[in-house]
């Protein structure tokens with residue numbers, strides 16, 4: 001059988017440090033969509049306990065055991081990131097492997113908020129969007145899931161749009177750098 | 185214009201797609217009189233004041249929303265999830 005080579009969505013891409021922000025590819029590990037069947041929220045909460053997770057409220061993400069995270073992504077829907085789904089969830093939620101469907105980026109440092117302010121029409125400043133928050137919103141014209149973590153932001157977008165997302169963000173970094181150079 | 189999505193919070197209008205009047209939630213039964221189907225498909229009020237219509241949160245949670253708003257003052261008084269409304 002042919003030996004297939006798995007490639008990340010940003011293979012070969014070095015981080016970009018410009019405009020007071022650092023943009024870098026991010027490897028998140030497995031991503032599973034958990035879409036609750038009607039009326040199964042309570043049972044799913046119980047089933048998630050071994051991972052030290054509950055079901056996240058709208059706009060939230062939760063940190064569980066051993067790197068497992070559960071990110072709200074819609075009504076009665078969340079992404080389990082960095083862990084395999086538990087057997088106990090069978091029958092409580094529609095579980096689909098989305099690992100290869102998404103591209104993830106880390107955006108950090110002092111100007112990270114200023115970069116996103118040019119692309120996302122939602123207040124993502126720390127006082128409105130602290131660590132533990134997650135939203136679905138448009139990154140310019142692309143659907144995205146955005147998480148606030150201690151070090152900044154994690155941005156998930158469709159893998160087919162990975163290069164466009166990178167371009168949008170890096171371009172804003174260049175604009176901010178150009179503006180800073182003007183006002184010296 | 186901003187809409188407060190029950191799931192996503194306060195969001196800009198460009199994240200939403202307008203569909204039409206609340207009437208679309210009240211589809212007649214297949215065997216209903218033709219007059220009911222005519223009303224459902226074609227007849228709309230054009231109120232100066234309170235109105236209710238459907239919006240889709242396309243760039244957010246992908247839910248259908250029932251928005252109560254005033255066409256005179258542009259005030260938005262309520263935004264509800266269609267999926268969770270009591271029929």
Ligand SMILES: [Zn+2]
Nearest residue numbers: 189192244245
């Ligand atoms: Zn929403």
